[in-house]
Amino acid sequence: MGILKVVMSNLGNRRFSSALTTISVAIGVTLLIAILILSSALYQGAVFQGGGYDMIVGPKGSATQLILSTVFHYEVPIGNIDYEVFRKLAADERVTKAIPLALGDNYRNYRIVGTDSTYFMEKEDENINGVIATGRFYEEVGEVVIGHMVAERGGLKIGDKFVGAHGVGDGIGGCSHDHHNEDTSATDPHHNDTHHAHDLEYIVVGILEPQNNTDDYIIFTPVESVWEAHDIHASHQTYYHYKNEGYHLQEEHEEHHEHHEHHHVDKPELTAILIQGRDIVSLATLKTAIEADTHYPAQAAFVAVVLRQLLKVLGDGAMVANVLAYISIIIAALSILISLMSSMAERRKDVAVMRMLGASKNKVLTIVILEAVVITVIGILIGIIGGHTLAHWIGRHLQHAAGIYVNALQYWQGEGITVITVLMLGLLSGLIPALTVYRTEPTKFIDN
Amino acid sequence: MITLKNIEKTYHSTEGLLKVLDIDFYQVAKGDQIALVGPSGSGKTTLLNIISGVVAPTAGEVIVDDIRVDLLKEEEKDKFRAEKIGYIFQSFHLINSLTALENVMLPMLFAANKDKKQQQMVAKELLDKVKLSHRLNHKPTNLSRGEQQRVAIARALANEANLILADEPTGNIDYTTGMKVFDLLQNLCVKNNVTLVMVTHSQEFKSRFSKVVDIRDINKAIKIGEEATQWEF
Numbered sequence: 001m002g003i004l005k006v007v008m009s010n011l012g013n014r015r016f017s018s019a020l021t022t023i024s025v026a027i028g029v030t031l032l033i034a035i036l037i038l039s040s041a042l043y044q045g046a047v048f049q050g051g052g053y054d055m056i057v058g059p060k061g062s063a064t065q066l067i068l069s070t071v072f073h074y075e076v077p078i079g080n081i082d083y084e085v086f087r088k089l090a091a092d093e094r095v096t097k098a099i100p101l102a103l104g105d106n107y108r109n110y111r112i113v114g115t116d117s118t119y120f121m122e123k124e125d126e127n128i129n130g131v132i133a134t135g136r137f138y139e140e141v142g143e144v145v146i147g148h149m150v151a152e153r154g155g156l157k158i159g160d161k162f163v164g165a166h167g168v169g170d171g172i173g174g175c176s177h178d179h180h181n182e183d184t185s186a187t188d189p190h191h192n193d194t195h196h197a198h199d200l201e202y203i204v205v206g207i208l209e210p211q212n213n214t215d216d217y218i219i220f221t222p223v224e225s226v227w228e229a230h231d232i233h234a235s236h237q238t239y240y241h242y243k244n245e246g247y248h249l250q251e252e253h254e255e256h257h258e259h260h261e262h263h264h265v266d267k268p269e270l271t272a273i274l275i276q277g278r279d280i281v282s283l284a285t286l287k288t289a290i291e292a293d294t295h296y297p298a299q300a301a302f303v304a305v306v307l308r309q310l311l312k313v314l315g316d317g318a319m320v321a322n323v324l325a326y327i328s329i330i331i332a333a334l335s336i337l338i339s340l341m342s343s344m345a346e347r348r349k350d351v352a353v354m355r356m357l358g359a360s361k362n363k364v365l366t367i368v369i370l371e372a373v374v375i376t377v378i379g380i381l382i383g384i385i386g387g388h389t390l391a392h393w394i395g396r397h398l399q400h401a402a403g404i405y406v407n408a409l410q411y412w413q414g415e416g417i418t419v420i421t422v423l424m425l426g427l428l429s430g431l432i433p434a435l436t437v438y439r440t441e442p443t444k445f446i447d448n
Numbered sequence: 449m450i451t452l453k454n455i456e457k458t459y460h461s462t463e464g465l466l467k468v469l470d471i472d473f474y475q476v477a478k479g480d481q482i483a484l485v486g487p488s489g490s491g492k493t494t495l496l497n498i499i500s501g502v503v504a505p506t507a508g509e510v511i512v513d514d515i516r517v518d519l520l521k522e523e524e525k526d527k528f529r530a531e532k533i534g535y536i537f538q539s540f541h542l543i544n545s546l547t548a549l550e551n552v553m554l555p556m557l558f559a560a561n562k563d564k565k566q567q568q569m570v571a572k573e574l575l576d577k578v579k580l581s582h583r584l585n586h587k588p589t590n591l592s593r594g595e596q597q598r599v600a601i602a603r604a605l606a607n608e609a610n611l612i613l614a615d616e617p618t619g620n621i622d623y624t625t626g627m628k629v630f631d632l633l634q635n636l637c638v639k640n641n642v643t644l645v646m647v648t649h650s651q652e653f654k655s656r657f658s659k660v661v662d663i664r665d666i667n668k669a670i671k672i673g674e675e676a677t678q679w680e681f
Contacts, residue, residue: 001553001567006546013545353541356502357603358530358558360523442502446537 003363007370010347017339021332022379028329029383029422030390035325036414037391038398039318041406043311045213053099054283056301057085057290058272063301064310070101070272071303073111073214077103080269081298083236085290089273090237094282099274100236102226105164107202110150112164112219114226116236119274134158135206141224145206147216156219160204164229200229212405223270232268275300332379333425336372340433351437352445365438372430373423380419449611449643450476450499455508456669457494469494469505470669478610481637481644483654486663490670492647495663496613499645500533501525513610530559534604534642536614536633540596542588548575548599549584555606574602578632594625601633605640612637614646618653630656 011018058066061078068075083100090098102114117128117137128137135158138145146156156162202221210216223236277283287300340347351364388408395406457469469491476482484492497503498510501517502525510517513532520528529535534555542551552571556562562570575581578598588596597617604612617633618626630653637644646653654660664670
């Protein structure tokens, strides 16, 4: 028989209070681990999502709203900017990549985002079909490539046709309406006719590989599709076109006018432009230039700056949650202490007997501390499983609501520290009663 | 086996120093079976505790099996008790969370001189000797008082102790069971050449011992008719 057998027998003898204290530890650890995973995943997701871009150019207004609506596809866009802004930026030497985004419509609450292939490509010569799981990338106006969650939950498949509705939707999609063409309660930044369906019929030509971000909930189409849907008839060239061919704004524009058969009812506009810059100095001067342009009014928001502000808010929230979780752990540690102390009367007699039988003071000290440690370790193990399960469950909702992917099945940095902290608290809660029995004079507690 | 020289034990009280034990010289030979008798409060239990090293004498020498118990350090006393002494209490004092088998294995765990298999084997043999091989996995609360005291006897013999100190081991069990338990204890001590010092009030048991020692005859601190009753340590 080993010491652990004595420890387990003691715990078994008080199985109800042992179970309760174990559960209280498990709940505390569950909360700590879940908060840790979710806050880390949100942080990582936010950085990952906005990581590729240095700057977002959009209409004047809230920089946070601009970033949220374009990078995270969350919140309604501020409005639109003139397409000329994109043409100028695409040709600017300080810019290494410019990606146009045109928002405004949705299908069953899944945002329809007009952009070009550069959105998905790291390099100019990259094969765009690398991001396509099924089908092909869009080539024509009206063709769409859908995020894999749109395919999975939105019920769309290759060859399906649908008509978009005004407004960007109220989130990351997921409306459960059964009928195609049905509009949702979306808000359009410039039309406000939230129940009007367009005439342009979209056709699904491809489904994206899972991106584990908000793109999984987006319907992508050429910028021209969005214009077409809003009766703006123009053509768009990718960033690489301007980079390779040079910038001939007026001529090209006029040339395009001549070749276009449609009647212009409005100027082509974009919701935002995602920018990668040459260096920080170039970007700083670019920002100043953009915001000083009165002819094409726009703002330029640094992604990192806005993200830092967002993450600070996120961090503050996580900190509050963490404090609450730690309070629950301290309560759990106190419950271990109370449980052990309440069994002291009986324990002191047992300890006295053990001392009479030759148990050293260190051995009885070890037995009591181990009881607290065993409760804590079992609580921690249950808590780790519980925390990951809870984070996985919340993560699924989070992914659906905000498109932020939470991989709850992996080890997250900080879990080790959390476990050690809780273990130390458990150890501490066992130390006080252990020291009490350590000082037990055997003869005082043996009544013959 | 046991030699006590100039043993004194005093306690501080509100009335000043109180001497509860004062023994000039007393010796017990190996294999002896001694009945220690005397009224309550006359220092019988204190004497047992001093012999086992649980209580340190204020003065004097305690020698057990050639070991100066009073000079041992705390950890050495623990080891000494675990290896040399078997203790039997009036109230059995088994550990309720452990089975009969585990209770007998407990002193072996503290002595740390046998592996788990050996502990189990010895414990089973001892429980068989006290006729409890059918109660190995019973917790003390599921055993009768007589059975509990038989487990306590097996526990006292677990480390092949040379000396068993029994403090009224039959005091909490009925006469018939008490006699059976006593016979068992005495026989096992004889068979294993174990020295037995047993505190008892029973005339019946006294008559079964070859040596009966009245504590008042050796303890000068107690005068007949003035026995202390509140200083049992």
